Each structure stands twice: as structure tokens, then as C-alpha cells.
Amino acid sequence: MNDEFDVLESQQPAFDIKAFLFRALRYWWLFILCICIGIFIIHQQNIRKQHSYTLGTQISVEDDTNPLFTSNTSLTFNWGGVSGKVNTIKTALRSRSIHEKVVDSLQFYMSYLKQSRFRKDDVYKAAPFRFIQSPDSYQLLNIPIKITFIDDENFDISCDFTSNVINAQNFKDKKIKPIDVNLGVFTKRYKIGEPITLPYLNGVLVLDAERSIKENKEYFLQFNDFNTVVASYKGRIVVNNQKGSAILNLSMTDYNKGKIVDYLNKTVEVISADQLARKNQFVTNTINFIDGQLNRVKKDLTLNSDSINTYRSKNKIYNLDEESTTINTKLSTLEIEKDGINRKLAYYASLKSYLETSDSFTELPAPSIAGVDDGNILSNISKINGLSVQKANYEKSVRSDASIFSDLNQKIESLKRVLLENISSATNGLRRELGEVNNRIGIATSKIRKLPKAQQNLLGIQRQYALSEQTYNVFLAKRGEADIIKSSSVSDILVIDPAKDTGKGANDLKLSSRYMLAIFGGIIPPLLLAFLFTFFDNKLHSPKDLETQSNIPLLGVVGVNTLDNNLAVHRKPKSTIAEAFRAIRTSLQYMYKKHELEGSKTVMITSSVSGEGKTFCSINIATVLALSGKSTVLVGLDLRKPKIFGDFNIQNDIGAVNYLIGQKSLDGVVQKTEVENLDIITSGPIPPNPSELLISDKMDALIEELKERYDYIILDTPPVGLVADALELLEYADASLYVVRQDYTKKGMLNLINDKHKRGEVKNLSFIYNGYNQKGSYGYGYGYGYGYGYGYGAYGNGYHENDTKKKTILERIKGIIKL
The missing domain is CATH 3.40.50.300 (P-loop containing nucleotide triphosphate hydrolases)
Known part of the structure; x- marks a missing residue:
């Protein structure tokens, strides 16, 4: 009998599933009540919820080398292949500077709103008017400005101030200042196109040419803090890239599809222009340097030309004999050759000083402007310039203590040491050439000295003119070459599929699934209640x-x-x-x-x-x-x-x-x-x-x-x-x-x-x-x-x-x- 009782005790179920099910069935009224409450809540959420949309654009990062680039021009540089460019573009797209440019360009800190049943909706371009800000002025922050159109010519502006002090921002320098106002509602009437000059609102309201205004129609204009808006868009843009692929997919979620389209396309436009500017930075620096040299040489050329004419007129010397002309031509050639060597030496000296004293190497002029054709120097300058641009790009979006900067600095230092050795070797060779040229110039000069003094002076002036002319022509040719390369450069970013509103539905417009969730949520409480009562119920029920x-x-x-x-x-x-x-x-x-x-x-x-x-x-x-x-x-x-x-x-x-x-x-x-x-x-x-x-x-x-x-x-x-x-x-x-x-x-x-x-x-x-x-x-x-x-x-x-x-x-x- 004892054994029988022990077995019976061990076979008692810990939880009565059948009792739980029948208890749950007895709560049918509670199931219906909870489901009805859940459906009602979801319905209220659906009619109040502002639906969001997600759109995207697709770009490709290409390795577009300038077709006019040669090893002799050396006016472009390599970023490290497509992989390096993709990472750089991805980093730039997440940088604050890019989004500041986009928000500033689109003026997305300014919102056009319209009152709906439960909220103020952003109507963006659907608003029939635009507000043009006055330059360098302050605008009211974070308080909706109500605009009521009285008729086709007049409108009222009203602001409800709940505090004596409000904030206003200058969207040119982004400064914010407090402004004292009177509590209550401020209202003032203006004509369309009339300048608005208030301490906290400055600009002109203009109508769209193809839109009409209905009387007593109300809209709202609201300015938001620039930095807050930038942070909001920066956090919402998503950049996806399959590993090893050159394709970047950009997407963004917002309540207004028109804003998404404009923001994504403007982002691609800004990053493309920024990338092209960085790509042409080397050649741009070179053009600026050449322009400076052309201005200097042009002055010398003009001065030498005037000196020749003055000297001939004064000394009545208009023609030279054949021997003098031959000697002078030979000497001019030697001096041009000497000038080219000195220009190379000067470039190397400048380059050496730049490498030893500068931390950034993004402003190096091209070696070709000095006639440098050393392959090692050309290659190393291109590499160090590319690494410097890459470092400057990372500094805008990556923390300064990141390991990537340590790696880049090590690579730049290694290239700098190699470049300094190359410069030292090339300089020694140029000095030997300069010595030989000076010897030949000395021989030719000794022959010139045998001529009459007047002819010697004229020949000297002519040689200076020829030298300046030759130098000017060299720089002018380089300037034309740089202009051609710059104008023919294209961005490495190719837009495959621009952002476009194709009628895509809202992200959360799946009402049926939400109602199913409500039904499921309504079932859970009674089931949980039945489970708890069954689990903790220790009474006899049958x-x-x-x-x-x-x-x-x-x-x-x-x-x-x-x-x-x-x-x-x-x-x-x-x-x-x-x-x-x-x-x-x-x-x-x-x-x-x-x-x-x-x-x-x-x-x-x-x-x-x-x-x-x-x-x-x-x-x-x-x-x-x-x-x-x-x-x-x-x-x-x-x-x-x-x-x-x-x-x-x-x-x-x-x-x-x-x-x-x-x-x-x-x-x-x-x-x-x-x-x-x-x-x-x-x-x-x-x-x-x-x-x-x-x-x-x-x-x-x-x-x-x-x-x-x-x-x-x-x-x-x-x-x-x-x-x-x-x-x-x-x-x-x-x-x-x-x-x-x-x-x-x-x-x-x-x-x-x-x-x-x-x-x-x-x-x-x-x-x-x-x-x-x-x-x-x-x-x-x-x-x-x-x-x-x-x-x-x-x-x-x-x-x-x-x-x-x-x-x-x-x-x-x-x-x-x-x-």
C-alpha cells in the first residue's frame, strides 16, 4: 500500500494542461474584450501615426584615370585603387561636413508645415509659397510661425510666445542669440513680396508662379537649429556596401518623400563635387604656382623688351654681324640650359624644405613645372600626396586617436625619407651638370668680351630677354597642359540609379499585420491570466x-x-x-x-x-x-x-x-x-x-x-x-x-x-x-x-x-x- 501511494505521488502532474485550457475557454468574454481594446488602440494609433517612407539611390565608385595623364605630366595621383576610394567615399558620406553642405544648400533647417487632424505635417514643396531669407539675418528657432493668407495680396504672421526670451539663429555663421519678446500672441499683416524685418524673422514671402492661394488658408513656417537638423539627417542616412564591391547603396527614411529624393540626390552631388575637387587638388595647386611664376616672368620679359629697344635707340645699334649673332645664340642656349638646371635645383630645395617643415603634403606643386622627370621622385610625390589627402579626409569623420592615423603617418614618414634621399641624389647630379654648363658659358663669354663694348651690352640684354621669353613659354605651356588635364578630369563617382519617388508605399502602412498583432495581443492577457490562476490554483475542482x-x-x-x-x-x-x-x-x-x-x-x-x-x-x-x-x-x-x-x-x-x-x-x-x-x-x-x-x-x-x-x-x-x-x-x-x-x-x-x-x-x-x-x-x-x-x-x-x-x-x- 505504501509503494502504491509513493507511485501515485510521483505521477502527479506539475501543471494541468486540460484545466488550463478549460479555464481559458471560460474567459471567452475576456478574450473578446481584450481583442476589442487592442483593435481600438491600434486603430487610434493608425489614424494618428505619421507614416514614414524609405527611398534610396545607387552609385558606383570608379577608377577613372585622366586619359591625358602621362608619367611626364604627373599632375594627378592615385588614391590606392578602387577599394581605397570606396572606403574614403563611405567615410565622407558619414562625415558631418558633407551633411552640413547638403542641409545648407537645401535649407532643410526651414520647414513648411500644414495643420492636419492630429499634427502639423511637413508639406515641403507642396506649400504654395517660399520664404527667402535676408542675408546675414536672424530667424526664430523651434516656434511655428503661423501664416494666414487673407487674399491674393495680404497675409498675417502670428507667433505664440510662451516665454519672454526666445532664441534666433543666423544661418550664415550659425550663431544663436537670445531675443526678448512680449508674452502672448504677436500678429502683423504684410503684403506678399513685402520685406519682413522683425528681430526674429527677416526675409520676403513669395508665391510660386503656378500656384494660387485660397483665402484664410493657414500654413506654418518653422526654423530648426542647424546643428540639430544636420545631426538628424546624418543619423538617418544609411550607406551599404557589399564587401569587395564598388557599388554603394544610399537610403534614408523620412515622412516626406520629396525631401528624401532631394536630400539623397544633393548628397551624391556634393560628395561627387568634393571628390572631384580633391582629385584635382594636385593640379589646382600646380596651376596656382604656375600663375605666380607667369606673373613674375611676364614682368621680367616686359622689362627686358623695353631695355633692348631703349639701348638700340640710344646707341644706334640695330643689327649685329653674323659672328656676334652665332656666339650670342650659343650663349643664350647655355644660359637657358643653366636656368633649367637652377629651376630644378630650386624646386628640389623647396621640396626638401617643405618635406622637413610641413605636416601636410596636400599642396605640393607638380614636379613637371620644374622639368623634373625622375621616375622615383614623380612616383613618390604622387603617393605621399595621395596619403595626405586620405588623411585629411579621415580627420573630418574619424577620431584623432584612431589606429588608421598611426598607419598613415608611418607610410608618409617612410615615403618622406625615400624622397629626401632621392632629392639628395638628384641634386648632386644637377650640380655636376651645372658646373659643366658654367664652363661652356665661360668659354662663350670670353669670346663675347672680344667684341666692342656696345655690342657686348646689347648681346647681354638680348640674352636676358631670350631667357625670360623661354621661361615664360615653358610656364605657359605647363599652364595650358594643367588646364587641359583639369578640365578633362571627371569624378570617380558614377550615379547608377538616382533617388526618385516611384510611388512606393509607407513603411508602416501594413494595417492588416498591425491588427493581427492587436488580436494576438488581446489573446495573451486572458491566456496569461488563465495560466497564472491554474498554476497557483491548489483547490480541488473535480x-x-x-x-x-x-x-x-x-x-x-x-x-x-x-x-x-x-x-x-x-x-x-x-x-x-x-x-x-x-x-x-x-x-x-x-x-x-x-x-x-x-x-x-x-x-x-x-x-x-x-x-x-x-x-x-x-x-x-x-x-x-x-x-x-x-x-x-x-x-x-x-x-x-x-x-x-x-x-x-x-x-x-x-x-x-x-x-x-x-x-x-x-x-x-x-x-x-x-x-x-x-x-x-x-x-x-x-x-x-x-x-x-x-x-x-x-x-x-x-x-x-x-x-x-x-x-x-x-x-x-x-x-x-x-x-x-x-x-x-x-x-x-x-x-x-x-x-x-x-x-x-x-x-x-x-x-x-x-x-x-x-x-x-x-x-x-x-x-x-x-x-x-x-x-x-x-x-x-x-x-x-x-x-x-x-x-x-x-x-x-x-x-x-x-x-x-x-x-x-x-x-x-x-x-x-x-x-
């Missing part, structure tokens, strides 16, 4: 629950008593409850026969706590035994809380207590009832020592006397879960009935009686399941109607006097919400 909690046999199932007292069998002998007690009587008789009990039988009835129907079952079991023709006595031994006397309309002045203390004899405490063959002994006055009385010798005598007079003795005892009195009476009972009540008795209350039964301290113990309601907490039955007293089985229909009393509306509501 006979099956009782069977899972104990291996004590179930003797009978009794339905709910609807009468105003406990005499259910006596008052309605044909009711289902009466049949349930008859079934219990039959089961008791079978039990006695099985255990071969003869003569008078004692039945003890107890329960866990008060309120489980112990007295109700005691009275009706006694009644149904008496109705069978057996002499029966009902003894009230619940000395602390007597009850049974009230249902029989008898007094409790004299009872078992009087017998137990020796005041009365058995005849003096026995009272007759209206039920034939049924006597009753009430408990009597409440004693100070009920437990001691129940274990006294008088209790033995009482039971013996009762057995001599009656066939059945029904003992109504106190609950075993509250006091130990009932346990003291177990020795007198031939059968013990333990009453439990549906939706009332807690499962843990059975531990004590289970333990007593497990140890064999209680004999012939059985359960009575009281208050059974097939439509109770879970709404499912187990067929106990016919097996244990006909309950609510089909057999009772037409044969039993069922309670047909209709429930009130309040009772029905209580039944629905009953847990």
Missing part, C-alpha cells in the same frame, strides 16, 4: 483532481444543495442529491458486508476545515439511513462549533456535553426529529475542555449505550485540519467519511489524512466529494453522475425532482467570472 491527490477511495459524489437548509433528502427525497446519498448508503452497506461487520455500525464524518459540508453530509447520511427503516442517531460531537440543531428546529441547551460531564443520562440528551427513525444528540453547551471530554470514559459509555439502541450511529466531528478532536474519535468508527468540497478544499489539506491512511491509523476511510457542479470551474465532467449517486447523469432526467429555480442576472454574472 473528482479526478481528488483521485490524483490521494489513493483513498471515493465513496460518493454529492451535488450542490440549493435549499435554504441542510435537510435535502428529507425535503426533496426524489432529487439528485437524495439519490447521491442513497448511493452512499448502498456503498456503506457494501463496505460493512465486505468487512463482515454485524450489529450496530458507527460512521464518523469529518473534513479538513469548516465550510466543506461536513454537517450537511452528516445530516443527510443519517436521514437516508433512517428512511431505510433503520434506527439512526446523529451525534453532534463538534463541541467547539455546534451546528446540526438549527436545521431540525430543536434547541442546543442539552446535548452530548451534558452526558459526558455526568449531568444527564442518555434519555435526557436524545431528541426526536420529524424524520422517522432518526434521533439526534446535539453537542450542547460549549465546554472549556472539549478534547478531554471526548477521550473520557463517559465517551466509551455513550458509544456503548448508543450501540445497544440504534442500528446506525452517525458522528458529526470537528475538522481534522483545525483540531485533533476527530482523531480521538477514530477508534469508535466502523467507517470514516472524509468530506471535500469542489472549488473550496485545497489540495494541501489532504496531506494529514493521506499520511494517517498511509500509516494505517484510519480504517475503512473513504472520501465524499461535495458540491459537485458539472458546469463548475472547468466545465467538464467525469461520468460520476451515474456511478456515484446519479449526480447529473442522464438517468436523473425525468425521475428526479431537480431544482428548476432560475438564477438572477447577478448570479449569472458571478457564475461567469467565478475563478
Whole structure:
């Protein structure tokens, strides 16, 4: 028997899934209510929500080398291939400087709004007017300026000031200053095109040429802080690039599709122009340098030309002999050659100084302007210039302590050391060439000195002129070459698919999915509620629950008593409850026969706590035994809380207590009832020592006397879960009935009686399941109607006097919400 009980305990389910499902079904009204609330909330959100849109553009980063570039010109540089360019463009697109240019160009810090049902919507270009700001002026920040058109020529401006101090911003230098204003609404009328000159609003309102204005139409103009707007757009633009690909996908989300299109296209335009400017930076620097040299040489050339004409006129020398001309031509060639060497030496000296004293190498002029054609120097200058531009680009968007700067600085330093060595080697070679040229110039000069003094001076002036002319022509040719290269350069950014409004729907316009979410959200609370109540519910809700909690046999199932007292069998002998007690009587008789009990039988009835129907079952079991023709006595031994006397309309002045203390004899405490063959002994006055009385010798005598007079003795005892009195009476009972009540008795209350039964301290113990309601907490039955007293089985229909009393509306509501 012990092993059987242990197995039963181990097989008890931790969570009753079936009970959970049936409890959830009972909350159908709560499901409907929660779903309706969820749908209502989603509907309100949908009509209030401003839908956002996402559009994109696609660009490609190409490696477009200038077709006019040669190793001799060296006016362009390489950024490190397509991969390096892609990373640079991605970094630039995330930089604040780019977005500042875009916002400034589009004036997106200024919004055109229109009042809708729930908010002010940004109508952007849909507004029929534009506000043109006055240069270098301050505009009101973060407060909507209401514009009401009176007619085709006039409009009102109004501002509602809730503070004495407002902020205004100058969108040229981006400075913000506080301005004192008067509290309340400011209103002033203007004509369209009339200058508005207020401390916090400066500009002109103009109408679109193809738009018309309706009278009393209202719009709003609002200026927002420039830096805040830039940060907002910078955070919303998304740049995606598949690794190893030269394709960049730009996308942005906003409430106005027109703004998205303009912003994305302007961003590509700005980054393309910026990239082209950086790409041409080298050649631009070279052009600036050449222009400076041309201006200088042009002055020398003009001065030398004037000197020749003046000298010839003064000295009457217009022609030279053939020998003098030949010598002078040779000397001029040597001096031009010397000038070229000196120009290279000067470039190297300047380059060396620049490398040693500068931290940035983005302004190096091209070596070709000095006639430098050393391949190593050309290549290294291009590389160091490219790295410097890349570093300058990263400085706009990457932290200064990032590791990328350390890598770039190391590469630049390495190239700088190589360049310095190249310069030293090239300089030494040029100095040797310069020495040889000077020797030849000396020989030619000695021949010139043999000519007359006047001719010598004229030849000297002519050589200076020729030298200046040659230098000017060289720089002019270089200038033309640089201009051609610059004008033929194209951006490395190719727009594949510009941003465009193609009618794409809103991101969050999937109303059906939102309503499905509302339905799902409405289902969860009742399910959660049912789960929690089921999980924490430790009460008995069906006979099956009782069977899972104990291996004590179930003797009978009794339905709910609807009468105003406990005499259910006596008052309605044909009711289902009466049949349930008859079934219990039959089961008791079978039990006695099985255990071969003869003569008078004692039945003890107890329960866990008060309120489980112990007295109700005691009275009706006694009644149904008496109705069978057996002499029966009902003894009230619940000395602390007597009850049974009230249902029989008898007094409790004299009872078992009087017998137990020796005041009365058995005849003096026995009272007759209206039920034939049924006597009753009430408990009597409440004693100070009920437990001691129940274990006294008088209790033995009482039971013996009762057995001599009656066939059945029904003992109504106190609950075993509250006091130990009932346990003291177990020795007198031939059968013990333990009453439990549906939706009332807690499962843990059975531990004590289970333990007593497990140890064999209680004999012939059985359960009575009281208050059974097939439509109770879970709404499912187990067929106990016919097996244990006909309950609510089909057999009772037409044969039993069922309670047909209709429930009130309040009772029905209580039944629905009953847990």
C-alpha cells in the first residue's frame, strides 16, 4: 500500500494542461474584450501615426584615370585603387561636413508645415509659397510661425510666445542669440513680396508662379537649429556596401518623400563635387604656382623688351654681324640650359624644405613645372600626396586617436625619407651638370668680351630677354597642359540609379499585420491570466483532481444543495442529491458486508476545515439511513462549533456535553426529529475542555449505550485540519467519511489524512466529494453522475425532482467570472 501511494505521488502532474485550457475557454468574454481594446488602440494609433517612407539611390565608385595623364605630366595621383576610394567615399558620406553642405544648400533647417487632424505635417514643396531669407539675418528657432493668407495680396504672421526670451539663429555663421519678446500672441499683416524685418524673422514671402492661394488658408513656417537638423539627417542616412564591391547603396527614411529624393540626390552631388575637387587638388595647386611664376616672368620679359629697344635707340645699334649673332645664340642656349638646371635645383630645395617643415603634403606643386622627370621622385610625390589627402579626409569623420592615423603617418614618414634621399641624389647630379654648363658659358663669354663694348651690352640684354621669353613659354605651356588635364578630369563617382519617388508605399502602412498583432495581443492577457490562476490554483475542482491527490477511495459524489437548509433528502427525497446519498448508503452497506461487520455500525464524518459540508453530509447520511427503516442517531460531537440543531428546529441547551460531564443520562440528551427513525444528540453547551471530554470514559459509555439502541450511529466531528478532536474519535468508527468540497478544499489539506491512511491509523476511510457542479470551474465532467449517486447523469432526467429555480442576472454574472 505504501509503494502504491509513493507511485501515485510521483505521477502527479506539475501543471494541468486540460484545466488550463478549460479555464481559458471560460474567459471567452475576456478574450473578446481584450481583442476589442487592442483593435481600438491600434486603430487610434493608425489614424494618428505619421507614416514614414524609405527611398534610396545607387552609385558606383570608379577608377577613372585622366586619359591625358602621362608619367611626364604627373599632375594627378592615385588614391590606392578602387577599394581605397570606396572606403574614403563611405567615410565622407558619414562625415558631418558633407551633411552640413547638403542641409545648407537645401535649407532643410526651414520647414513648411500644414495643420492636419492630429499634427502639423511637413508639406515641403507642396506649400504654395517660399520664404527667402535676408542675408546675414536672424530667424526664430523651434516656434511655428503661423501664416494666414487673407487674399491674393495680404497675409498675417502670428507667433505664440510662451516665454519672454526666445532664441534666433543666423544661418550664415550659425550663431544663436537670445531675443526678448512680449508674452502672448504677436500678429502683423504684410503684403506678399513685402520685406519682413522683425528681430526674429527677416526675409520676403513669395508665391510660386503656378500656384494660387485660397483665402484664410493657414500654413506654418518653422526654423530648426542647424546643428540639430544636420545631426538628424546624418543619423538617418544609411550607406551599404557589399564587401569587395564598388557599388554603394544610399537610403534614408523620412515622412516626406520629396525631401528624401532631394536630400539623397544633393548628397551624391556634393560628395561627387568634393571628390572631384580633391582629385584635382594636385593640379589646382600646380596651376596656382604656375600663375605666380607667369606673373613674375611676364614682368621680367616686359622689362627686358623695353631695355633692348631703349639701348638700340640710344646707341644706334640695330643689327649685329653674323659672328656676334652665332656666339650670342650659343650663349643664350647655355644660359637657358643653366636656368633649367637652377629651376630644378630650386624646386628640389623647396621640396626638401617643405618635406622637413610641413605636416601636410596636400599642396605640393607638380614636379613637371620644374622639368623634373625622375621616375622615383614623380612616383613618390604622387603617393605621399595621395596619403595626405586620405588623411585629411579621415580627420573630418574619424577620431584623432584612431589606429588608421598611426598607419598613415608611418607610410608618409617612410615615403618622406625615400624622397629626401632621392632629392639628395638628384641634386648632386644637377650640380655636376651645372658646373659643366658654367664652363661652356665661360668659354662663350670670353669670346663675347672680344667684341666692342656696345655690342657686348646689347648681346647681354638680348640674352636676358631670350631667357625670360623661354621661361615664360615653358610656364605657359605647363599652364595650358594643367588646364587641359583639369578640365578633362571627371569624378570617380558614377550615379547608377538616382533617388526618385516611384510611388512606393509607407513603411508602416501594413494595417492588416498591425491588427493581427492587436488580436494576438488581446489573446495573451486572458491566456496569461488563465495560466497564472491554474498554476497557483491548489483547490480541488473535480473528482479526478481528488483521485490524483490521494489513493483513498471515493465513496460518493454529492451535488450542490440549493435549499435554504441542510435537510435535502428529507425535503426533496426524489432529487439528485437524495439519490447521491442513497448511493452512499448502498456503498456503506457494501463496505460493512465486505468487512463482515454485524450489529450496530458507527460512521464518523469529518473534513479538513469548516465550510466543506461536513454537517450537511452528516445530516443527510443519517436521514437516508433512517428512511431505510433503520434506527439512526446523529451525534453532534463538534463541541467547539455546534451546528446540526438549527436545521431540525430543536434547541442546543442539552446535548452530548451534558452526558459526558455526568449531568444527564442518555434519555435526557436524545431528541426526536420529524424524520422517522432518526434521533439526534446535539453537542450542547460549549465546554472549556472539549478534547478531554471526548477521550473520557463517559465517551466509551455513550458509544456503548448508543450501540445497544440504534442500528446506525452517525458522528458529526470537528475538522481534522483545525483540531485533533476527530482523531480521538477514530477508534469508535466502523467507517470514516472524509468530506471535500469542489472549488473550496485545497489540495494541501489532504496531506494529514493521506499520511494517517498511509500509516494505517484510519480504517475503512473513504472520501465524499461535495458540491459537485458539472458546469463548475472547468466545465467538464467525469461520468460520476451515474456511478456515484446519479449526480447529473442522464438517468436523473425525468425521475428526479431537480431544482428548476432560475438564477438572477447577478448570479449569472458571478457564475461567469467565478475563478
